[in-house]
Amino acid sequence: MSEAARSDVVVETAVKVRYAETDAQRVVYHGEYIVWFEVGRTEYCERAGYPYPRMEAEGIFITVTEVRARYRRSARYGDVVTIRTRFGELKSRGCSFFYEIVLPDGAVAAEGETHHLFLDASGRPCPAPPAIREAFRVFAGLR
Amino acid sequence: MSEAARSDVVVETAVKVRYAETDAQRVVYHGEYIVWFEVGRTEYCERAGYPYPRMEAEGIFITVTEVRARYRRSARYGDVVTIRTRFGELKSRGCSFFYEIVLPDGAVAAEGETHHLFLDASGRPCPAPPAIREAFRVFAGLR
Amino acid sequence: MSEAARSDVVVETAVKVRYAETDAQRVVYHGEYIVWFEVGRTEYCERAGYPYPRMEAEGIFITVTEVRARYRRSARYGDVVTIRTRFGELKSRGCSFFYEIVLPDGAVAAEGETHHLFLDASGRPCPAPPAIREAFRVFAGLR
Amino acid sequence: MSEAARSDVVVETAVKVRYAETDAQRVVYHGEYIVWFEVGRTEYCERAGYPYPRMEAEGIFITVTEVRARYRRSARYGDVVTIRTRFGELKSRGCSFFYEIVLPDGAVAAEGETHHLFLDASGRPCPAPPAIREAFRVFAGLR
Numbered sequence: 001m002s003e004a005a006r007s008d009v010v011v012e013t014a015v016k017v018r019y020a021e022t023d024a025q026r027v028v029y030h031g032e033y034i035v036w037f038e039v040g041r042t043e044y045c046e047r048a049g050y051p052y053p054r055m056e057a058e059g060i061f062i063t064v065t066e067v068r069a070r071y072r073r074s075a076r077y078g079d080v081v082t083i084r085t086r087f088g089e090l091k092s093r094g095c096s097f098f099y100e101i102v103l104p105d106g107a108v109a110a111e112g113e114t115h116h117l118f119l120d121a122s123g124r125p126c127p128a129p130p131a132i133r134e135a136f137r138v139f140a141g142l143r
Numbered sequence: 144m145s146e147a148a149r150s151d152v153v154v155e156t157a158v159k160v161r162y163a164e165t166d167a168q169r170v171v172y173h174g175e176y177i178v179w180f181e182v183g184r185t186e187y188c189e190r191a192g193y194p195y196p197r198m199e200a201e202g203i204f205i206t207v208t209e210v211r212a213r214y215r216r217s218a219r220y221g222d223v224v225t226i227r228t229r230f231g232e233l234k235s236r237g238c239s240f241f242y243e244i245v246l247p248d249g250a251v252a253a254e255g256e257t258h259h260l261f262l263d264a265s266g267r268p269c270p271a272p273p274a275i276r277e278a279f280r281v282f283a284g285l286r
Numbered sequence: 287m288s289e290a291a292r293s294d295v296v297v298e299t300a301v302k303v304r305y306a307e308t309d310a311q312r313v314v315y316h317g318e319y320i321v322w323f324e325v326g327r328t329e330y331c332e333r334a335g336y337p338y339p340r341m342e343a344e345g346i347f348i349t350v351t352e353v354r355a356r357y358r359r360s361a362r363y364g365d366v367v368t369i370r371t372r373f374g375e376l377k378s379r380g381c382s383f384f385y386e387i388v389l390p391d392g393a394v395a396a397e398g399e400t401h402h403l404f405l406d407a408s409g410r411p412c413p414a415p416p417a418i419r420e421a422f423r424v425f426a427g428l429r
Numbered sequence: 430m431s432e433a434a435r436s437d438v439v440v441e442t443a444v445k446v447r448y449a450e451t452d453a454q455r456v457v458y459h460g461e462y463i464v465w466f467e468v469g470r471t472e473y474c475e476r477a478g479y480p481y482p483r484m485e486a487e488g489i490f491i492t493v494t495e496v497r498a499r500y501r502r503s504a505r506y507g508d509v510v511t512i513r514t515r516f517g518e519l520k521s522r523g524c525s526f527f528y529e530i531v532l533p534d535g536a537v538a539a540e541g542e543t544h545h546l547f548l549d550a551s552g553r554p555c556p557a558p559p560a561i562r563e564a565f566r567v568f569a570g571l572r
């Protein structure tokens with residue numbers, strides 16, 4: 001993954017693997033990890049004091065501009081995996097998150113990152129409002 | 144399935160099974176058939192001359208109030224299955240569709256039905272506009 | 287839903303709605319409830335002392351032969367919904383489950399049922415092994 | 430995306446956006462593009478004369494080790510998008526593919542790449558069999 005700056009604050013979310021998430025190789029389909037990244041990001045925003053539904057209610061939408069995932073091990077039906085989410089960079093109009101998906105035995109199944117833009121209600125990129133910036137900055141311990 | 148009235152007009156749509164749609168039993172996950180019903184319904188509306196995106200653009204939304212599926216055989220990755228969609232009943236505020244999912248060898252993998260309500264832009268049930276009713280009535284050959 | 291016998295024992299599982307589960311009507315896509323039924327069923331088997339991965343490890347697979355869902359209200363991104371799962375009937379080669387999806391305000395968003403057959407490792411219907419039957423019978427309080 | 434070598438041979442696959450693939454921002458959920466990459470890859474293998482189901486039948490499995498996607502524009506329900514797939518590199522034990530998702534108006538909605546390892550039936554990385562290597566090499570016009 002990239003060597004970009006990232007916060008040391010980690011938010012952990014547990015999810016149990018659903019049968020729907022497996023594929024014919026009897027392991028979790030690689031695309032499902034992208035959904036788990038979203039689950040981790042949702043939890044992160046909540047823990048940072050700015051739940052994403054509240055952002056949308058205030059007219060701020062976060063869009064995904066890039067996603068990367070690297071796969072090392074397989075998760076299987078019934079596994080309780082831990083999504084470890086960290087904040088990356090806070091830019092004027094965007095931000096990034098980093099993720100690790102950890103198996104019950106502690107091994108890292110996958111790691112990844114997502115990059116985002118803030119959009120206003122009309123879908124145009126916009127600076128993140130100060131309250132949102134401040135919530136992330138304080139929670140993530142950014143300089 | 145129920146013995147409700149249904150039109151004899153059949154719209155066929157072919158879809159190739161995606162790896163993402165399979166599960167750890169190496170066959171298509173049962174929930175994916177519900178998505179295929181939606182694919183068949185979309186094609187049906189288009190063929191009836193009233194594409195669903197046009198309905199939404201005109202402020203009419205169709206919601207699902209009930210879904211049933213009965214499974215007989217399994218579809219597998221790479222199979223090209225045929226979705227056979229028929230119109231059921233047209234009521235003042237709703238309608239229904241019937242479906243068969245047919246395997247490459249002609250066997251029926253699943254059959255099902257969906258029931259719907261028409262909603263206005265505020266999400267309240269409403270009568271289907273005459274133009275939409277007429278499109279379905281003529282195409283499906285309803286009395 | 288059908289008037290079939292069902293157990294009074296209820297297993298509750300909470301899931302938080304994922305953005306991936308929503309659709310362009312800004313509510314949860316109707317097909318996702320079928321996945322939640324599976325999540326409830328998985329939890330039920332675990333609580334009954336016979337986790338489904340253990341069944342598969344012992345060569346017993348459960349397949350879905352029928353699914354029904356009736357939708358009443360919409361769930362939205364961020365909602366924590368409760369899946370309430372009950373056992374239905376235990377037959378020689380199959381069983382059934384009943385579900386309610388409950389919104390944070392206590393309203394029922396959807397209810398449904400699934401019917402199942404037990405399969406052996408070669409994919410043929412078979413009687414459920416006594417240990418599995420007993421686990422369900424005792425936990426569900428069946429006569 | 431990376432500047433890695435890639436073939437000039439392009440395989441195009443059309444898919445119509447499903448309602449199930451949209452999210453509450455009324456556009457296609459970013460994770461669905463990863464599934465479309467798989468759809469393009471499946472078609473590529475078929476056109477190269479080595480359908481992926483045949484590989485699995487011969488005991489060769491392809492796993493995903495890395496995926497990247499960059500998003501530029503949004504696809505919407507009902508859009509017929511074109512998946513443009515190209516072969517990247519053929520290594521002793523792996524390969525890569527590149528993708529573009531093109532909207533009806535010709536604009537690129539997203540581009541991406543996937544990296545893969547060949548696995549034997551026991552799940553261990555292995556060299557691709559000569560027949561598979563040759564199929565890709567000839568079809569993609571690799572040196």
